[in-house]
Amino acid sequence: MTPDTGPAVPRIGARRLAVIGGSVIGLACAWSAARTGLAAEVVIHEPDDSGPEGVPSSAAAWVAGGMLAPFSEAWPGEEAVFALGVDSLRRWPEMLSALEPYVPPGPPVRTATRTHMLAVDEADARDLDMAMEWAARQPDPTRDGPDSRPGSAVFPGSAVLQCSASHPGPGITEADLRRVTRRELREAEPSLARVARAAYRMDSEGAVDNRVLLAALTRACRAEGVRWVRSAVTSIDDVDADRIVLAAGSGSADLAGLPVRPVKGEVLRLRARPGCEDPPRGVVRAFVRGRPLYLVPRDGGLVVGATQYEHGDDRQVTVAGVRDLLADAETIFPGIGEYELAEAIAGLRPMSPDNLPFLGADPRDPRLIHATGHGRNGIALTPVTVAAVWAELHAVRGPAAARAAAPDRFTRG
Ligand SMILES: Cc1cc2nc3c(=O)[nH]c(=O)nc-3n(C[C@H](O)[C@H](O)[C@H](O)COP(=O)(O)OP(=O)(O)OC[C@H]3O[C@@H](n4cnc5c(N)ncnc54)[C@H](O)[C@@H]3O)c2cc1C
Numbered sequence: 414m415t416p417d418t419g420p421a422v423p424r425i426g427a428r429r430l431a432v433i434g435g436s437v438i439g440l441a442c443a444w445s446a447a448r449t450g451l452a453a454e455v456v457i458h459e460p461d462d463s464g465p466e467g468v469p470s471s472a473a474a475w476v477a478g479g480m481l482a483p484f485s486e487a488w489p490g491e492e493a494v495f496a497l498g499v500d501s502l503r504r505w506p507e508m509l510s511a512l513e514p515y516v517p518p519g520p521p522v523r524t525a526t527r528t529h530m531l532a533v534d535e536a537d538a539r540d541l542d543m544a545m546e547w548a549a550r551q552p553d554p555t556r557d558g559p560d561s562r563p564g565s566a567v568f569p570g571s572a573v574l575q576c577s578a579s580h581p582g583p584g585i586t587e588a589d590l591r592r593v594t595r596r597e598l599r600e601a602e603p604s605l606a607r608v609a610r611a612a613y614r615m616d617s618e619g620a621v622d623n624r625v626l627l628a629a630l631t632r633a634c635r636a637e638g639v640r641w642v643r644s645a646v647t648s649i650d651d652v653d654a655d656r657i658v659l660a661a662g663s664g665s666a667d668l669a670g671l672p673v674r675p676v677k678g679e680v681l682r683l684r685a686r687p688g689c690e691d692p693p694r695g696v697v698r699a700f701v702r703g704r705p706l707y708l709v710p711r712d713g714g715l716v717v718g719a720t721q722y723e724h725g726d727d728r729q730v731t732v733a734g735v736r737d738l739l740a741d742a743e744t745i746f747p748g749i750g751e752y753e754l755a756e757a758i759a760g761l762r763p764m765s766p767d768n769l770p771f772l773g774a775d776p777r778d779p780r781l782i783h784a785t786g787h788g789r790n791g792i793a794l795t796p797v798t799v800a801a802v803w804a805e806l807h808a809v810r811g812p813a814a815a816r817a818a819a820p821d822r823f824t825r826g
Contacts, residue, residue, distance in 0.1 A: 429653065429654040432660055457640070481502055500813075532612075588617055606744065620696050620709045658784050672823060682755045770785060
Protein backbone atom coordinates (compact mmCIF):
# COMPACT_ATOMS: atom_id res chain seq x y z
CA MET A 414 0.00 0.00 0.00
CA THR A 415 1.42 3.39 -0.95
CA PRO A 416 1.82 6.11 1.65
CA ASP A 417 -0.80 8.83 1.84
CA THR A 418 -0.18 11.88 -0.30
CA GLY A 419 -2.83 13.92 1.51
CA PRO A 420 -2.26 16.68 4.05
CA ALA A 421 0.79 16.22 6.28
CA VAL A 422 0.27 14.52 9.63
CA PRO A 423 0.96 16.98 12.45
CA ARG A 424 4.10 15.95 14.34
CA ILE A 425 4.49 16.28 18.06
CA GLY A 426 8.24 15.87 18.01
CA ALA A 427 8.34 12.36 19.47
CA ARG A 428 11.84 11.21 18.71
CA ARG A 429 11.25 7.81 20.17
CA LEU A 430 7.95 6.06 20.84
CA ALA A 431 8.03 3.00 23.09
CA VAL A 432 5.18 0.50 23.26
CA ILE A 433 5.09 -1.81 26.29
CA GLY A 434 3.52 -5.13 25.25
CA GLY A 435 3.71 -6.55 21.74
CA SER A 436 0.39 -8.35 21.49
CA VAL A 437 -2.62 -7.23 19.48
CA ILE A 438 -3.00 -3.75 21.00
CA GLY A 439 0.71 -2.95 21.17
CA LEU A 440 1.42 -4.21 17.65
CA ALA A 441 -1.50 -2.30 16.12
CA CYS A 442 -0.58 0.95 17.90
CA ALA A 443 3.10 0.59 16.94
CA TRP A 444 2.20 -0.11 13.33
CA SER A 445 -0.11 2.90 13.06
CA ALA A 446 2.47 5.25 14.63
CA ALA A 447 5.30 3.92 12.48
CA ARG A 448 3.46 4.12 9.21
CA THR A 449 2.26 7.68 9.76
CA GLY A 450 5.88 8.71 10.36
CA LEU A 451 5.11 10.08 13.79
CA ALA A 452 8.37 9.15 15.49
CA ALA A 453 11.89 8.60 14.21
CA GLU A 454 11.94 5.32 16.10
CA VAL A 455 9.18 2.99 17.30
CA VAL A 456 10.23 0.27 19.77
CA ILE A 457 8.09 -2.54 21.18
CA HIS A 458 9.10 -3.98 24.56
CA GLU A 459 7.84 -7.58 24.53
CA PRO A 460 9.67 -10.49 26.18
CA ASP A 461 7.68 -13.33 24.58
CA ASP A 462 8.55 -14.32 20.99
CA SER A 463 7.55 -17.97 21.32
CA GLY A 464 4.86 -18.08 18.57
CA PRO A 465 5.16 -18.19 14.77
CA GLU A 466 6.65 -14.96 13.34
CA GLY A 467 7.80 -14.18 16.90
CA VAL A 468 4.29 -13.38 18.20
CA PRO A 469 3.70 -13.79 21.97
CA SER A 470 1.94 -17.10 22.55
CA SER A 471 1.43 -16.36 26.26
CA ALA A 472 -0.72 -13.31 25.41
CA ALA A 473 -4.50 -13.34 25.75
CA ALA A 474 -4.72 -12.42 22.06
CA TRP A 475 -3.11 -15.74 21.09
CA VAL A 476 -5.74 -17.67 23.08
CA ALA A 477 -8.80 -15.59 22.14
CA GLY A 478 -11.85 -16.57 20.09
CA GLY A 479 -11.42 -13.51 17.87
CA MET A 480 -15.09 -12.50 17.89
CA LEU A 481 -16.08 -8.96 16.95
CA ALA A 482 -19.13 -8.87 19.13
CA PRO A 483 -20.60 -5.59 20.39
CA PHE A 484 -24.19 -6.67 19.70
CA SER A 485 -24.03 -10.18 21.06
CA GLU A 486 -22.21 -8.84 24.17
CA ALA A 487 -24.75 -6.04 24.66
CA TRP A 488 -26.13 -5.68 28.17
CA PRO A 489 -28.40 -2.98 29.65
CA GLY A 490 -26.44 -0.48 31.73
CA GLU A 491 -23.28 -0.93 29.63
CA GLU A 492 -24.02 1.96 27.24
CA ALA A 493 -20.39 3.13 27.07
CA VAL A 494 -19.04 -0.40 26.50
CA PHE A 495 -21.60 -0.91 23.74
CA ALA A 496 -20.82 2.44 22.05
CA LEU A 497 -17.09 1.74 22.06
CA GLY A 498 -17.64 -1.72 20.61
CA VAL A 499 -19.92 -0.51 17.82
CA ASP A 500 -17.50 2.30 16.95
CA SER A 501 -14.65 -0.21 16.71
CA LEU A 502 -16.69 -2.67 14.66
CA ARG A 503 -17.30 0.06 12.05
CA ARG A 504 -13.52 0.58 11.76
CA TRP A 505 -12.62 -3.07 11.10
CA PRO A 506 -13.04 -3.08 7.29
CA GLU A 507 -10.54 -0.25 6.92
CA MET A 508 -8.04 -1.86 9.24
CA LEU A 509 -8.34 -5.19 7.42
CA SER A 510 -7.79 -3.54 4.08
CA ALA A 511 -4.67 -1.71 5.31
CA LEU A 512 -3.39 -4.99 6.75
CA GLU A 513 -4.03 -7.06 3.64
CA PRO A 514 -0.50 -6.80 2.15
CA TYR A 515 0.98 -8.29 5.34
CA VAL A 516 -1.27 -11.32 5.80
CA PRO A 517 0.94 -14.43 5.59
CA PRO A 518 0.12 -17.07 2.97
CA GLY A 519 -2.70 -19.33 4.23
CA PRO A 520 -6.04 -18.60 5.85
CA PRO A 521 -7.41 -15.03 5.80
CA VAL A 522 -7.71 -12.81 8.87
CA ARG A 523 -11.50 -12.66 8.70
CA THR A 524 -13.06 -16.05 9.39
CA ALA A 525 -16.75 -15.23 9.85
CA THR A 526 -18.98 -12.37 8.80
CA ARG A 527 -22.01 -12.98 10.97
CA THR A 528 -23.12 -14.19 14.38
CA HIS A 529 -26.17 -16.06 15.64
CA MET A 530 -27.01 -15.69 19.31
CA LEU A 531 -29.27 -18.39 20.80
CA ALA A 532 -31.05 -19.06 24.05
CA VAL A 533 -31.78 -22.66 24.96
CA ASP A 534 -34.18 -22.36 27.89
CA GLU A 535 -37.08 -20.00 28.65
CA ALA A 536 -35.26 -17.90 31.24
CA ASP A 537 -32.30 -17.37 28.92
CA ALA A 538 -34.68 -16.52 26.06
CA ARG A 539 -36.29 -13.79 28.18
CA ASP A 540 -32.87 -12.34 29.07
CA LEU A 541 -31.76 -12.50 25.46
CA ASP A 542 -34.90 -10.69 24.22
CA MET A 543 -34.44 -8.03 26.89
CA ALA A 544 -30.75 -7.45 26.03
CA MET A 545 -31.33 -7.37 22.28
CA GLU A 546 -34.31 -5.01 22.58
CA TRP A 547 -32.09 -2.73 24.65
CA ALA A 548 -29.28 -2.89 22.06
CA ALA A 549 -31.66 -2.13 19.19
CA ARG A 550 -32.74 1.07 20.96
CA GLN A 551 -29.18 2.41 21.37
CA PRO A 552 -27.96 5.24 19.14
CA ASP A 553 -25.20 4.40 16.68
CA PRO A 554 -22.13 6.11 18.21
CA THR A 555 -20.56 6.63 14.79
CA ARG A 556 -23.48 8.45 13.18
CA ASP A 557 -22.09 11.94 13.85
CA GLY A 558 -19.35 11.61 11.26
CA PRO A 559 -15.56 11.85 11.47
CA ASP A 560 -13.99 12.27 14.87
CA SER A 561 -10.67 13.80 13.97
CA ARG A 562 -9.11 16.42 11.72
CA PRO A 563 -9.94 16.11 8.05
CA GLY A 564 -7.02 14.58 6.20
CA SER A 565 -5.57 12.73 9.16
CA ALA A 566 -5.46 8.97 8.85
CA VAL A 567 -4.34 6.26 11.24
CA PHE A 568 -3.45 4.00 8.36
CA PRO A 569 -2.54 6.28 5.42
CA GLY A 570 -4.39 5.23 2.34
CA SER A 571 -7.21 3.64 4.30
CA ALA A 572 -8.42 6.45 6.57
CA VAL A 573 -9.47 4.45 9.61
CA LEU A 574 -10.26 7.58 11.58
CA GLN A 575 -12.61 8.74 8.88
CA CYS A 576 -14.52 5.54 8.40
CA SER A 577 -17.29 6.69 10.67
CA ALA A 578 -18.12 9.22 7.97
CA SER A 579 -19.07 6.39 5.67
CA HIS A 580 -21.47 4.96 8.26
CA PRO A 581 -23.72 7.92 8.98
CA GLY A 582 -26.69 5.60 9.50
CA PRO A 583 -29.66 6.48 11.65
CA GLY A 584 -28.68 4.04 14.36
CA ILE A 585 -28.46 0.33 14.91
CA THR A 586 -29.95 -1.35 11.84
CA GLU A 587 -31.49 -4.72 11.02
CA ALA A 588 -28.18 -5.73 9.48
CA ASP A 589 -26.63 -5.31 12.92
CA LEU A 590 -29.29 -7.13 14.83
CA ARG A 591 -32.58 -8.91 14.14
CA ARG A 592 -34.63 -11.66 15.69
CA VAL A 593 -34.91 -14.74 13.46
CA THR A 594 -37.35 -17.63 13.41
CA ARG A 595 -36.30 -21.22 14.05
CA ARG A 596 -36.71 -21.87 10.35
CA GLU A 597 -34.42 -18.98 9.40
CA LEU A 598 -31.86 -20.24 11.89
CA ARG A 599 -32.06 -23.76 10.46
CA GLU A 600 -31.55 -22.49 6.92
CA ALA A 601 -28.57 -20.36 7.93
CA GLU A 602 -26.93 -22.93 10.24
CA PRO A 603 -28.17 -26.42 9.28
CA SER A 604 -25.65 -28.27 11.45
CA LEU A 605 -27.06 -26.92 14.74
CA ALA A 606 -29.35 -28.94 17.00
CA ARG A 607 -32.93 -27.69 17.12
CA VAL A 608 -32.75 -26.44 20.67
CA ALA A 609 -33.13 -22.66 20.33
CA ARG A 610 -36.03 -20.94 22.12
CA ALA A 611 -34.97 -17.56 20.76
CA ALA A 612 -32.38 -16.56 18.17
CA TYR A 613 -30.90 -13.32 16.84
CA ARG A 614 -28.73 -12.72 13.83
CA MET A 615 -25.99 -10.07 13.58
CA ASP A 616 -24.74 -9.58 10.04
CA SER A 617 -22.13 -6.96 10.90
CA GLU A 618 -20.36 -9.08 13.54
CA GLY A 619 -18.38 -12.30 12.97
CA ALA A 620 -14.80 -13.08 13.85
CA VAL A 621 -11.15 -12.81 12.89
CA ASP A 622 -8.47 -15.47 13.23
CA ASN A 623 -6.56 -13.91 16.12
CA ARG A 624 -3.35 -15.82 15.31
CA VAL A 625 -3.30 -14.76 11.67
CA LEU A 626 -4.05 -11.23 12.85
CA LEU A 627 -1.06 -11.24 15.22
CA ALA A 628 1.21 -12.56 12.46
CA ALA A 629 0.00 -9.93 9.97
CA LEU A 630 0.44 -7.11 12.49
CA THR A 631 3.96 -8.32 13.27
CA ARG A 632 4.85 -8.35 9.58
CA ALA A 633 3.31 -4.91 9.13
CA CYS A 634 5.38 -3.54 12.02
CA ARG A 635 8.56 -5.05 10.58
CA ALA A 636 7.82 -3.52 7.18
CA GLU A 637 7.60 -0.08 8.84
CA GLY A 638 10.91 -0.51 10.66
CA VAL A 639 9.52 -1.11 14.16
CA ARG A 640 12.16 -2.61 16.51
CA TRP A 641 11.66 -5.09 19.36
CA VAL A 642 13.37 -5.14 22.75
CA ARG A 643 12.99 -8.70 24.03
CA SER A 644 12.74 -8.13 27.77
CA ALA A 645 9.97 -7.24 30.20
CA VAL A 646 9.72 -3.67 31.44
CA THR A 647 9.95 -3.59 35.23
CA SER A 648 9.46 0.16 35.70
CA ILE A 649 8.07 2.75 33.30
CA ASP A 650 10.73 5.19 34.58
CA ASP A 651 13.39 2.96 32.98
CA VAL A 652 11.91 3.31 29.47
CA ASP A 653 13.92 5.70 27.29
CA ALA A 654 11.28 7.37 25.08
CA ASP A 655 9.45 10.65 24.54
CA ARG A 656 6.06 8.94 24.60
CA ILE A 657 5.14 5.50 25.93
CA VAL A 658 2.06 3.43 25.07
CA LEU A 659 1.15 0.98 27.82
CA ALA A 660 -0.34 -2.12 26.17
CA ALA A 661 0.78 -4.85 28.55
CA GLY A 662 -2.63 -6.51 29.05
CA SER A 663 -2.94 -8.04 32.50
CA GLY A 664 0.70 -7.01 33.14
CA SER A 665 -0.40 -3.35 33.15
CA ALA A 666 -1.58 -3.29 36.77
CA ASP A 667 1.93 -3.79 38.18
CA LEU A 668 3.45 -1.19 35.87
CA ALA A 669 0.97 1.66 36.23
CA GLY A 670 -1.17 0.88 39.26
CA LEU A 671 -4.30 0.53 37.12
CA PRO A 672 -7.22 -1.59 38.39
CA VAL A 673 -6.69 -4.30 35.75
CA ARG A 674 -7.15 -7.87 36.97
CA PRO A 675 -6.55 -11.18 35.17
CA VAL A 676 -9.68 -13.21 34.42
CA LYS A 677 -8.87 -16.69 33.23
CA GLY A 678 -10.54 -18.17 30.17
CA GLU A 679 -10.16 -21.60 28.56
CA VAL A 680 -10.82 -22.40 24.90
CA LEU A 681 -10.62 -25.53 22.76
CA ARG A 682 -9.44 -25.72 19.17
CA LEU A 683 -11.06 -28.50 17.16
CA ARG A 684 -9.89 -29.74 13.78
CA ALA A 685 -12.28 -31.21 11.21
CA ARG A 686 -11.63 -34.84 10.25
CA PRO A 687 -12.66 -36.45 6.97
CA GLY A 688 -16.40 -37.10 6.87
CA CYS A 689 -17.31 -35.06 9.92
CA GLU A 690 -20.15 -32.54 9.90
CA ASP A 691 -19.30 -29.08 8.57
CA PRO A 692 -18.77 -26.51 11.32
CA PRO A 693 -21.25 -23.65 11.68
CA ARG A 694 -20.86 -21.10 8.86
CA GLY A 695 -20.73 -18.11 11.17
CA VAL A 696 -20.13 -17.51 14.87
CA VAL A 697 -22.70 -19.19 17.12
CA ARG A 698 -23.15 -18.00 20.70
CA ALA A 699 -25.50 -19.45 23.26
CA PHE A 700 -26.36 -19.81 26.90
CA VAL A 701 -26.45 -23.50 27.81
CA ARG A 702 -27.29 -24.60 31.37
CA GLY A 703 -26.70 -20.97 32.37
CA ARG A 704 -23.17 -20.96 30.92
CA PRO A 705 -22.07 -18.80 27.99
CA LEU A 706 -20.68 -20.71 25.01
CA TYR A 707 -19.37 -19.79 21.59
CA LEU A 708 -18.40 -21.69 18.47
CA VAL A 709 -16.16 -19.73 16.12
CA PRO A 710 -15.34 -21.13 12.67
CA ARG A 711 -11.67 -21.31 11.71
CA ASP A 712 -9.91 -22.58 8.63
CA GLY A 713 -10.28 -26.37 8.92
CA GLY A 714 -12.16 -26.40 12.19
CA LEU A 715 -13.54 -24.29 15.00
CA VAL A 716 -12.80 -22.69 18.35
CA VAL A 717 -15.01 -23.48 21.34
CA GLY A 718 -15.01 -21.11 24.27
CA ALA A 719 -14.91 -19.94 26.88
CA THR A 720 -14.82 -20.46 30.59
CA GLN A 721 -14.38 -17.54 32.99
CA TYR A 722 -12.74 -17.69 36.43
CA GLU A 723 -11.34 -15.13 38.88
CA HIS A 724 -8.28 -17.23 39.73
CA GLY A 725 -5.48 -14.67 39.46
CA ASP A 726 -2.46 -15.58 37.34
CA ASP A 727 -3.52 -19.18 36.56
CA ARG A 728 -3.15 -20.40 32.95
CA GLN A 729 -3.67 -24.12 33.49
CA VAL A 730 -6.46 -25.89 31.63
CA THR A 731 -8.74 -27.85 33.97
CA VAL A 732 -10.59 -31.12 33.37
CA ALA A 733 -13.86 -29.50 34.48
CA GLY A 734 -13.39 -26.61 32.06
CA VAL A 735 -12.84 -28.93 29.09
CA ARG A 736 -15.75 -31.18 30.15
CA ASP A 737 -18.21 -28.28 30.40
CA LEU A 738 -17.13 -26.72 27.10
CA LEU A 739 -17.48 -30.01 25.23
CA ALA A 740 -20.82 -30.90 26.83
CA ASP A 741 -22.31 -27.46 26.13
CA ALA A 742 -20.91 -27.38 22.60
CA GLU A 743 -22.39 -30.81 21.83
CA THR A 744 -25.81 -29.59 22.96
CA ILE A 745 -25.69 -26.90 20.28
CA PHE A 746 -23.63 -28.69 17.62
CA PRO A 747 -24.00 -32.49 17.92
CA GLY A 748 -21.50 -33.15 15.13
CA ILE A 749 -18.65 -32.04 17.35
CA GLY A 750 -17.86 -35.57 18.56
CA GLU A 751 -16.14 -36.47 15.29
CA TYR A 752 -13.70 -33.57 15.45
CA GLU A 753 -10.08 -33.87 16.59
CA LEU A 754 -9.41 -32.09 19.90
CA ALA A 755 -6.33 -30.24 18.66
CA GLU A 756 -5.63 -27.85 21.53
CA ALA A 757 -6.88 -26.82 24.95
CA ILE A 758 -5.42 -23.54 26.15
CA ALA A 759 -6.05 -20.87 28.77
CA GLY A 760 -5.32 -17.15 28.83
CA LEU A 761 -5.84 -14.09 31.02
CA ARG A 762 -8.32 -11.41 30.02
CA PRO A 763 -7.18 -7.99 31.28
CA MET A 764 -10.43 -6.90 32.97
CA SER A 765 -11.28 -3.49 34.41
CA PRO A 766 -13.95 -2.88 37.07
CA ASP A 767 -16.48 -1.43 34.58
CA ASN A 768 -15.59 -3.54 31.48
CA LEU A 769 -14.23 -0.46 29.67
CA PRO A 770 -10.52 -0.29 28.78
CA PHE A 771 -8.21 2.54 29.81
CA LEU A 772 -7.60 4.75 26.76
CA GLY A 773 -5.72 8.03 26.80
CA ALA A 774 -3.04 10.06 28.52
CA ASP A 775 -2.06 9.38 32.10
CA PRO A 776 -3.12 12.39 34.21
CA ARG A 777 0.16 12.33 36.19
CA ASP A 778 2.76 11.34 33.60
CA PRO A 779 2.50 13.28 30.32
CA ARG A 780 4.74 10.75 28.55
CA LEU A 781 2.39 7.87 29.18
CA ILE A 782 -0.65 6.82 27.11
CA HIS A 783 -2.81 3.95 28.37
CA ALA A 784 -4.15 1.37 25.92
CA THR A 785 -5.02 -1.49 28.21
CA GLY A 786 -7.71 -3.24 30.26
CA HIS A 787 -9.71 -4.49 27.26
CA GLY A 788 -11.14 -7.48 29.11
CA ARG A 789 -13.22 -9.82 26.95
CA ASN A 790 -13.06 -7.60 23.85
CA GLY A 791 -9.49 -6.56 23.13
CA ILE A 792 -9.41 -8.01 19.63
CA ALA A 793 -12.71 -6.36 18.74
CA LEU A 794 -11.61 -3.04 20.27
CA THR A 795 -8.26 -2.87 18.48
CA PRO A 796 -9.24 -0.37 15.74
CA VAL A 797 -10.88 2.14 18.08
CA THR A 798 -7.94 1.82 20.47
CA VAL A 799 -5.52 2.59 17.65
CA ALA A 800 -7.61 5.62 16.72
CA ALA A 801 -7.64 6.87 20.33
CA VAL A 802 -3.88 6.41 20.79
CA TRP A 803 -3.13 7.94 17.42
CA ALA A 804 -5.27 11.00 18.25
CA GLU A 805 -3.49 11.39 21.59
CA LEU A 806 -0.07 11.20 19.91
CA HIS A 807 -1.13 13.84 17.39
CA ALA A 808 -2.92 16.03 19.93
CA VAL A 809 -6.19 15.90 17.97
CA ARG A 810 -9.68 14.94 19.07
CA GLY A 811 -10.13 11.18 19.30
CA PRO A 812 -13.22 8.99 18.93
CA ALA A 813 -16.09 10.34 21.01
CA ALA A 814 -16.91 6.84 22.26
CA ALA A 815 -13.42 6.54 23.79
CA ARG A 816 -13.97 9.45 26.19
CA ALA A 817 -15.81 7.23 28.67
CA ALA A 818 -12.63 5.12 28.86
CA ALA A 819 -10.48 7.96 30.26
CA PRO A 820 -7.76 6.50 32.51
CA ASP A 821 -8.60 8.80 35.47
CA ARG A 822 -12.32 7.92 35.60
CA PHE A 823 -12.01 6.04 38.92
CA THR A 824 -9.77 8.59 40.63
CA ARG A 825 -11.05 12.04 39.64
CA GLY A 826 -13.46 13.71 42.03
C1 LIG B 1 -10.22 -17.26 26.50
C2 LIG B 1 -10.26 -15.88 25.91
C3 LIG B 1 -11.12 -15.60 24.87
C4 LIG B 1 -11.17 -14.32 24.33
N1 LIG B 1 -12.01 -14.09 23.27
C5 LIG B 1 -12.04 -12.84 22.73
C6 LIG B 1 -12.85 -12.58 21.61
O1 LIG B 1 -13.52 -13.49 21.08
N2 LIG B 1 -12.89 -11.32 21.09
C7 LIG B 1 -12.16 -10.31 21.64
O2 LIG B 1 -12.24 -9.18 21.16
N3 LIG B 1 -11.35 -10.54 22.70
C8 LIG B 1 -11.29 -11.77 23.25
N4 LIG B 1 -10.49 -12.01 24.34
C9 LIG B 1 -9.83 -10.88 24.98
C10 LIG B 1 -8.57 -10.45 24.25
O3 LIG B 1 -7.75 -11.56 24.02
C11 LIG B 1 -7.82 -9.41 25.08
O4 LIG B 1 -8.69 -8.37 25.47
C12 LIG B 1 -6.69 -8.83 24.26
O5 LIG B 1 -5.78 -9.84 23.93
C13 LIG B 1 -5.96 -7.72 24.99
O6 LIG B 1 -4.89 -7.37 24.18
P1 LIG B 1 -3.55 -6.77 24.78
O7 LIG B 1 -2.61 -6.60 23.64
O8 LIG B 1 -3.89 -5.57 25.59
O9 LIG B 1 -3.07 -7.85 25.84
P2 LIG B 1 -2.53 -9.33 25.69
O10 LIG B 1 -3.01 -9.96 24.45
O11 LIG B 1 -2.78 -10.05 26.96
O12 LIG B 1 -0.96 -9.11 25.61
C14 LIG B 1 -0.25 -8.43 26.60
C15 LIG B 1 1.20 -8.48 26.18
O13 LIG B 1 1.96 -7.66 27.06
C16 LIG B 1 3.17 -8.34 27.37
N5 LIG B 1 3.63 -7.84 28.68
C17 LIG B 1 3.05 -8.03 29.88
N6 LIG B 1 3.78 -7.43 30.84
C18 LIG B 1 4.82 -6.85 30.20
C19 LIG B 1 5.94 -6.08 30.66
N7 LIG B 1 6.10 -5.80 31.96
N8 LIG B 1 6.85 -5.62 29.75
C20 LIG B 1 6.70 -5.91 28.42
N9 LIG B 1 5.66 -6.64 27.95
C21 LIG B 1 4.74 -7.10 28.83
C22 LIG B 1 2.78 -9.81 27.42
O14 LIG B 1 3.92 -10.65 27.22
C23 LIG B 1 1.77 -9.90 26.28
O15 LIG B 1 2.37 -10.24 25.06
C24 LIG B 1 -10.36 -13.29 24.86
C25 LIG B 1 -9.46 -13.59 25.88
C26 LIG B 1 -9.40 -14.87 26.39
C27 LIG B 1 -8.40 -15.18 27.49
